[in-house]
Amino acid sequence: MANARRLALFHYWVAFGLFLPAVLLGAWQMLMRSPLPAPLDDPDAYYASVTLHGTAMAYAVTTFFAMGFGYAVVATSLDRALRGAMAAWIGFAVCIAGTVMATATVLAGQATVLYTFYPPLLASPWYYFGAFLLIGGSMVWVVLMVVNMAAWKRDNPGRPVPLAMFAITAAAFLWAWAAAGVLIELAGILLPRAFGWGDLIDAALGRTLFSVTLHAIVYFWLMPAYIGFYTLLPQAAGGRLYSDTMGRLTFIMFLVFSLPVGMHHLFADPEHGSGFKFLQSFLTFLVVLPTLLTVFSIAATLEIAGRLRGGRGLFGWIAALPWSEPMVLAVGLSLVMLGLGGFGGLINMSYAMNMMIHNTSWVTAHFHLIFGGAVVIMYFAIAYEMWPRITSKPLRSKHLACVQLWLWFWGMLITTIPWHIAGLMGQPRRVAIFDYSIPMVAQTGTLVIISVIGGFMLLLSAILLIVILVRSHFGERAIIAPLSYALAVNPPRRVPAALNSFALWNSIVLVMMVVAYGYPIGQFFFLRSHSVPAVEATSRSGSVK
Amino acid sequence: MSVMPRDRRLFQLHHPWAWIGWGSTAALLVLGIVLGFVVLSPAQQNEPALGPWSAICRALGLTADTAPAGAPQPPLRTPSRVAWTSATLAQIAGGNSEHGAFIAGSCTACHGEQGVSQSGQFPTLAGIDAGITYKQLDDFRAGKREWGAMNGIAQALSAQDSADVAAYFASRTGGLLPIKGESFRSGHTLRETNPAIRLAFAGDPLRGIPPCAACHGPAAAKLGAPPLARQHAAYIERQLAAFSQGSRQNDINQQMRVIAKQLTPDEMRAIAEFYGRAANEQTAGAVAPALSDSRLTPGGGVAIQRR
Numbered sequence: 001m002a003n004a005r006r007l008a009l010f011h012y013w014v015a016f017g018l019f020l021p022a023v024l025l026g027a028w029q030m031l032m033r034s035p036l037p038a039p040l041d042d043p044d045a046y047y048a049s050v051t052l053h054g055t056a057m058a059y060a061v062t063t064f065f066a067m068g069f070g071y072a073v074v075a076t077s078l079d080r081a082l083r084g085a086m087a088a089w090i091g092f093a094v095c096i097a098g099t100v101m102a103t104a105t106v107l108a109g110q111a112t113v114l115y116t117f118y119p120p121l122l123a124s125p126w127y128y129f130g131a132f133l134l135i136g137g138s139m140v141w142v143v144l145m146v147v148n149m150a151a152w153k154r155d156n157p158g159r160p161v162p163l164a165m166f167a168i169t170a171a172a173f174l175w176a177w178a179a180a181g182v183l184i185e186l187a188g189i190l191l192p193r194a195f196g197w198g199d200l201i202d203a204a205l206g207r208t209l210f211s212v213t214l215h216a217i218v219y220f221w222l223m224p225a226y227i228g229f230y231t232l233l234p235q236a237a238g239g240r241l242y243s244d245t246m247g248r249l250t251f252i253m254f255l256v257f258s259l260p261v262g263m264h265h266l267f268a269d270p271e272h273g274s275g276f277k278f279l280q281s282f283l284t285f286l287v288v289l290p291t292l293l294t295v296f297s298i299a300a301t302l303e304i305a306g307r308l309r310g311g312r313g314l315f316g317w318i319a320a321l322p323w324s325e326p327m328v329l330a331v332g333l334s335l336v337m338l339g340l341g342g343f344g345g346l347i348n349m350s351y352a353m354n355m356m357i358h359n360t361s362w363v364t365a366h367f368h369l370i371f372g373g374a375v376v377i378m379y380f381a382i383a384y385e386m387w388p389r390i391t392s393k394p395l396r397s398k399h400l401a402c403v404q405l406w407l408w409f410w411g412m413l414i415t416t417i418p419w420h421i422a423g424l425m426g427q428p429r430r431v432a433i434f435d436y437s438i439p440m441v442a443q444t445g446t447l448v449i450i451s452v453i454g455g456f457m458l459l460l461s462a463i464l465l466i467v468i469l470v471r472s473h474f475g476e477r478a479i480i481a482p483l484s485y486a487l488a489v490n491p492p493r494r495v496p497a498a499l500n501s502f503a504l505w506n507s508i509v510l511v512m513m514v515v516a517y518g519y520p521i522g523q524f525f526f527l528r529s530h531s532v533p534a535v536e537a538t539s540r541s542g543s544v545k
Numbered sequence: 546m547s548v549m550p551r552d553r554r555l556f557q558l559h560h561p562w563a564w565i566g567w568g569s570t571a572a573l574l575v576l577g578i579v580l581g582f583v584v585l586s587p588a589q590q591n592e593p594a595l596g597p598w599s600a601i602c603r604a605l606g607l608t609a610d611t612a613p614a615g616a617p618q619p620p621l622r623t624p625s626r627v628a629w630t631s632a633t634l635a636q637i638a639g640g641n642s643e644h645g646a647f648i649a650g651s652c653t654a655c656h657g658e659q660g661v662s663q664s665g666q667f668p669t670l671a672g673i674d675a676g677i678t679y680k681q682l683d684d685f686r687a688g689k690r691e692w693g694a695m696n697g698i699a700q701a702l703s704a705q706d707s708a709d710v711a712a713y714f715a716s717r718t719g720g721l722l723p724i725k726g727e728s729f730r731s732g733h734t735l736r737e738t739n740p741a742i743r744l745a746f747a748g749d750p751l752r753g754i755p756p757c758a759a760c761h762g763p764a765a766a767k768l769g770a771p772p773l774a775r776q777h778a779a780y781i782e783r784q785l786a787a788f789s790q791g792s793r794q795n796d797i798n799q800q801m802r803v804i805a806k807q808l809t810p811d812e813m814r815a816i817a818e819f820y821g822r823a824a825n826e827q828t829a830g831a832v833a834p835a836l837s838d839s840r841l842t843p844g845g846g847v848a849i850q851r852r
Contacts, residue, residue: 198631199631199634199635200630200631256570271606272606273603273604273605273606273607274581274585274586274603274604275578275581275582275585275586275601275604275605275606276581276604276605276606277581278577278580278581278585278604279574279577279578279581279582282576282577282580282581283573283577286573433735433747435735435750435751437735437736438750438751440751441750496562497555497562498555498562498563498566499562501555503555503556504555504556504562504563504566505566507556508566508567508570511570512570512574515574515578519605523605523606527607531631532629533629533634533768535767
């Protein structure tokens with residue numbers, strides 16, 4: 001078990017170690033986009049920075065965090081040693097090697113294609129290879145989660161898998177399905193072209209494969225946050241989970257509904273007909289089901305805790321909740337941001353409304369609010385909850401932790417709300433320099449400056465996070481109650497086999513993926529070719545290669 | 546707590562969870578497909594005459610019915626016969642410059658020794674990427690670009706001859722500066738006061754004009770876009786005018802026609818002089834005789850204060 005804890009700790013350190021410089025880059029990018037003077041005022045540096053910021057935040061920080069969280073969940077929820085710890089360390093090493101390789105290539109100015117790759121843009125092969133190692137290495141973790149859950153089921157026949165373990169295994173399956181798209185794109189399209197085999201690049205197929213990843217990855221990021229909602233929040237609030245079955249249903253629905261939907265990122269792409277775009281847009285709406293189920297369960301869980309603590313009346317239970325607990329505070333703030341971001345998401349996924357905000361800053365603001373806000377604030381809370389248990393060193397100051405969470409919350413709102421508005425006014429995304437002397441662009445100047453202020457609040461909050469973790473790390477050892485996961489108010493007497501395994505749900509995912517993506521991907525192999533010359537995108541050249 | 550021992554029967558339809566799972570999956574997929582392909586796709590088209598089968602094909606992305614019902618079609622006009630396919634690129638890459646040198650003997654009269662033109666009437670060809678010369682020759686041959694003698698000359702050449710002569714001119718030094726992919730200079734060049742430098746390096750977003758340098762170098766190169774530094778200013782200016790007036794139409798995606806239409810005559814002259822003059826300053830010694838003509842190009846327009 002000590003091994004699993006050390007694994008978790010190493011993964012967390014890498015995740016948060018990368019997080020701080022990535023936030024710094026983000027703050028500089030905000031400054032660069034604004035009418036204010038920015039140091040290193042250079043468009044090439046801007047695109048390199050956006051690539052690094054995205055690669056670090058979307059691939060590295062999240063994957064390392066989820067992996068560390070998974071190992072911690074195995075050790076604490078199953079209450080036994082992790083099977084395959086050696087493989088886990090090897091996977092960790094591969095992911096580190098990939099991260100270093102990708103980062104070094106971007107820093108060398110050899111990759112400015114952004115983390116979403118955008119073929120026919122082409123970067124140095126070492127960037128793609130690094131991304132491949134990082135994502136591919138995390139597949140070791142996927143296998144270990146599944147193996148550990150299966151082994152536990154074998155050794156405990158008739159007992160339901162603990163909710164936390166069930167949920168992290170759902171996340172692992174989700175990630176395996178999602179990552180398949182980007183791994184096939186990297187291995188089949190980008191790497192061969194980057195190494196110089198062939199002249200052309202099938203940009204349309206590459207974009208379609210990436211869309212398989214691009215939306216499900218968001219739910220992979222979200223999973224640790226939701227696991228925190230269901231299994232860590234109830235204790236911290238001083239109550240019990242409202243329903244164990246709702247938790248299982250939620251994670252199963254996320255697995256099923258987050259995958260056949262990625263084409264809503266391709267509404268403006270010409271390589272697909274309107275029928276499949278509509279079908280996937282329609283399926284995207286079903287993600288609302290597990291989200292609303294969760295909002296209901298968590299509100300009920302909090303109400304139970306509030307009433308147990310003596311809250312009375314229609315809303316009295318809210319005030320009775322222990323808001324000075326970082327976990328409770330983070331969940332409250334996270335739900336606010338999830339609500340705002342979620343409604344924005346409904347606009348993005350609507351086939352018709354999407355056109356109004358397509359490729360504008362609205363989209364960038366949306367995913368910062370929902371991922372950088374609602375999800376990442378839960379990563380902080382999980383870190384505050386788990387760090388002391390792993391290191392046996394208590395958090396020095398819960399008050400400071402709450403200050404950090406509030407600062408992140410307000411920073412994120414101040415950054416993203418004006419950013420949304422700028423997008424509605426037509427500000428395009430992925431643009432390094434805006435000419436604020438143009439009257440139409442000048443209208444957005446004030447909004448962008450407000451976003452810059454929010455960006456620096458986020459930077460301050462990120463610094464505070466590292467300070468809190470480091471201070472606690474070098475603090476006094478103390479005995480801390482081991483991590484325990486929430487029990488439901490009415491622990492289920494019987495769990496249906498379907499809610500204790502993934503065979504049925506993975507089969508359903510397979511069928512949905514074949515229906516939703518079979519033709520859109522298959523058409524490239526029998527219709528006319530979509531290949532085009534690749535455009536090298538490094539900061540040294542932009543030539544056709 | 547216990548688990549119902551039903552693992553093995555999860556895939557039999559009389560099992561309640563299998564029934565719920567597969568039933569709702571099938572219902573959702575059928576509903577989505579019916580709405581997307583049968584209900585919405587005819588509604589999306591403005592033509593009421595569109596039959597259900599054609600509508601479904603369109604929803605799949607297959608445009609079997611390319612002609613809108615009954616509408617008269619303007620005659621099809623393509624800007625060029627050249628497409629940058631693998632086959633084209635392979636033919637260009639395989640050009641034989643020795644055979645090209647033999648053909649190039651007949652170019653000398655206008656385009657100068659080794660493709661370094663002495664007159665603003667004729668462009669310098671030395672140092673131009675082979676793909677560009679190849680495309681222009683094909684465009685002249687097909688009548689997609691018109692310039693008196695060149696149409697006849699190009700018709701006498703085969704596609705392979707074009708590739709060969711293109712390879713020869715690409716290998717000549719002392720003409721245009723090949724695009725090396727240097728970095729953009731730092732800074733908000735939109736704030737540049739000199740209009741030629743601003744247009745060359747930052748474009749004009751308000752008018753939808755991208756920077757010249759984005760395709761013609763020095764920072765980036767696009768297939769089909771020639772290098773400009775050291776080209777004759779008079780020639781560049783004349784081509785911009787031709788694009789803007791529509792007398793030259795062989796830019797595949799209309800990019801040059803769109804850009805040139807937005808430029809004022811003063812701006813065209815300033816850009817042409819910027820590229821022409823940039824050449825003179827850099828190469829005052831070595832290739833001065835070859836460029837003497839362009840240095841004599843009458844000035845006027847906007848003076849270049851600093852580079």
